[in-house]
Amino acid sequence: MLFAGIDVGAQSVKAVVFDGEKILGRKLLITEEEAEKAAGEVYHELLSELGLHPGDVERIVATGWGAREVSFADKTSSEQMCAARGARQMFPGARTVLDMGAEGSRAMKLGPDGTLLDFSNNAKCASGTGASIELGALYLKVPIHQMGPLSLAAEGAADVSSTCAVFAESVIISHIHQGESRERIAAGVHRAAATRAAELLNRVGIQEDVIFVGGAALNPGLVKSLQEMIKLPILVPEHPRTVVALGAAIQASIKKAGRKRREDAKSIES
């Protein structure tokens, strides 16, 4: 039996097909289409690449902020649950998971058997998310994928506020004016993001193995910064951006997992 997971994120949409034990295939599309269309696109393209038909798939679970829009999904499941499941599949010893996407970050705590025990979100703003690194790239006038390598080339780091990403703008600009090197500023931006991520992790309690998933995990500068901060090894899976979609597919393989959205919660008459 085959199961599929679709993760509809803010900047990209991901799909994974899973057979209950291993991953058959994964796909990621950067898209600006609205959720239903994007989900359809990535799902059908993946099936096509794998030589499969929609009828081959037993159940589909959607996750991410656009999950509810995916009309052809059987159920939805939370990003926290999916991140936990996906990370655990890649690393059987996973106990703490950090999922850092473009717009939101969350930390999950897993029990010894992989059950989700607790989670924390960044409540209010862009600090400690991929967005804060993007903003940094914007002010430094550097392509986003160069931020990581730039920071790794630094000796030490400039001080960048970790409390507010918007504050950070004026701080970065004043660093530039004072002749601070772009490497050190980049390192400072990473350190600020890592500080907030560490706070999220500390709220649930950190225990090895610590897994980092989501687009931001591809940033070596951030991984290094975070590792230095929590003083524990950080494991990054191959294809970190599709781990949450994998988790959704795993949820699909569990009969009772996830839920159909109730149509109208307003007043329930019998």
Added chain:
Amino acid sequence: MIDTFAQYTEDRHAAVRKWKERTGKQVYGYFCCVTPEEILFAADILPVRITGTGEPLQLADLHVPPNSCPFARSCLDAGMRGLYDYLDGVVVPNTCDFIFSMEYFWKTLVPRPTKPALIAGVDIRPYVHYINYPEKIVGRDVVPFYVDVLRGFRQDLERSLGRSITDEDLARAITVYNEDKVQMKRMYEMRKSDPPALSGYEAWQIAYAGLMMPKDDHAADLKAYLDDIEGKSRKGAEGVRIYLSGSAMDRVNAEIYKLIEEYGVVVSDDLCVGTRSFWYPLRPQLPPLEAIARRSLGTACPRSTVTAPIPENRWAHIVNTTKEFNVEGAIFYVLKCCDGRLSEIPHLREKLRDELGIPSLVLEGDYTEEGVEQMRGPVEAFIEMLEG
């Protein structure tokens, strides 16, 4: 949902204006469930709870700064915009710092629809009545003190209205309010079953309407409605049983009910619009002002204190409203800058988990509907986590 209640949850101002036109009686607005509204009712006034709009502020933001309770700011904004111009008076108790400031802000900034009546420079028909509600609700002298405060309030009202409010009037009001409590308790009893007979949102609608209707009408309508539900052995939706504790639940904040109930079901609460608005009895064997004082002091508002590290009455209320409802998880929905709740939550969560085995989720709201939508992720995750 029956029409009588629905009209209040859909457009409360229109519904109250209609009532006022039809009956020709007076309407007073008030803040918070501690207000001794029984005294207003005894004077043949309809007491209505003041709530906000959830719309962007138009006027209040020039006068009240942003790092403060968004609900109360919105209430003031509504007043300044004239949405409450049908009120003949406003009652402000000393509850939290922000509501206390309404005594000044409402008096100063909201155009008063009634004319003052000046005698020797004293306005005997004030628009805003302030009530010195004690912060510490236990103590040797607190009941006599508060009864004196209420006596003063009654006298101010009598002078304002040009009529007396006798103990018999108060006793009659107490009877009416007690009957409403009976029906409200009955409604909550129906939420103890699995699945509950009505959803949390529906229960909210009923409670909310009650804050703006005469209590005798509300009790009668509710009784008929509950008789009907019982008669049909109605069963509501199933789901993880959630306890909701939070800031004032008006139409904007109540969106959180709808969100939660897409994934679980709200069976009980610690809300001033919920259990705290009716849970405490008015003991008819006491002198009426004392009965009202004790009821008002009993409401276990988070801002109240006792002399003890954990307010026992607060904990007792939470135990009473969770144990029999078979609650599986608690959601704290707190508006930003709500000092009373933000301060109590860290140790309250621990206590809930350690003593009652109830895990909890904390959501910080900004009093907008978009803000509620952003909580979808954590709510879904929390309920999935509880499902195991």
Added chain:
Amino acid sequence: MSKEVQVTTKRSRKTLEVARNTWKFIKQDYEEGHEHKRAGKPVVWSCAMVEKELYYAMGLFPYYPEQFAALCAVQRKTPDSEKEAVRFARIAEQAGYSTDLCGYERVGTGYVLNGDLSDAPLGGMAPPDLLVTSSSICDVRLKWFEDMAQRLKVPLFTLDRPERVFDRGIMQYPKAHEVRYYRSQLEDFLNFTTEVTGIKYDPERLRECLEWAHKTNELRLEILELRKAVPSPMGCADGFATMYPGMYCSGTEKAYIYYKALRDEVKAKIQAGKGQIENERFRLLWYGIPTWFNMGIFNYFEPIGGVFAYEPAYNPSPWPPPSNEDPLTEIATRTLSVGTSIGSRVEAILEQCVEYNIAGGVLAYLITCRPVYLPTLEIRRVLQDELGIPSVLIECDLVDERTFSEGQIKTRMDAFAEQILKKLEAGEPLQQRAAGA
């Protein structure tokens, strides 16, 4: 842990010798508390607006977590580390306390959560035997103390001080039932303390403390009068520096001696015709609690002739004269005579601006201190409407400097000063009562 941007927090330059020596007074006071504890005597943690004479009369040594938080806002463990207040606030936030909460509460809670109470400036506050708080001023003090009492596992007593709302005016004698209510709580407090510490209430001892307190209050009121002089002999940096004994040691002889010296110094300055600065051109009011981590702000306008002449926070009110009445009734009456509504506060500030010849208001826009913060926009409006004087809002936290944007604030302050300088250059009056006022 990443280093936060080091705000260039400057100490203030004070005008008065007594003000400069207050740090010594504070250190000695803290040390006295530690000695008291070492001698096996009881220590209480409390807050402002509780009548301190009661503590001294009962042989308790009081510490004040809010004052301690202000102290932490200035101190660093090592020249390189962040401020102690920030260190403690982080600990609290990590434990789930929202950043929206009062800075004092976050710092105080973080300090307690840290575990070792001596891992702090001045060796910290001696561990308390009891906690006493009051409902006056804000809700946070009630909840914060409940929280601390649970964590420290010590008994807590709460005093409920009824709010005083008047139609008009800043002070009014309280009603009988209000006095009775507050007095009964004072009695309950005394009984509670006896239960916890074994020390019995001695009315004579309380009388003694009240006498010192009265004399001290008189001196402080005298100093307030003297400060109206032109040029201003004592500024806000001095004012905030010298509030400590009056706020926290009222009822002791040492507080009286302190203010006597201060009064004499201010008098001497006036006699010598000396002000805070040489060329005083305009006077400012600071509304609210100061940015403890950056007191240098009070010297900011001096280069252009601007001085801070008056600050309403921490200043005493006139007390009814001492009587032969029962001291507890006397205390209740004096405490309840002061108006606590926003209306009273606004009225008082208007009066003060006139009496101190204020040309502009610098309003602390304290994003986590609700009672100070809520009336700020109204005060700005009223100062403009009634007196024609401009104000500037300083957005910050009381003790947590992470939200302080120095650049932005400097820009605002400069623009504000411009408005005043324009008037001076045009020969316009700096204050203008509204027509018909």
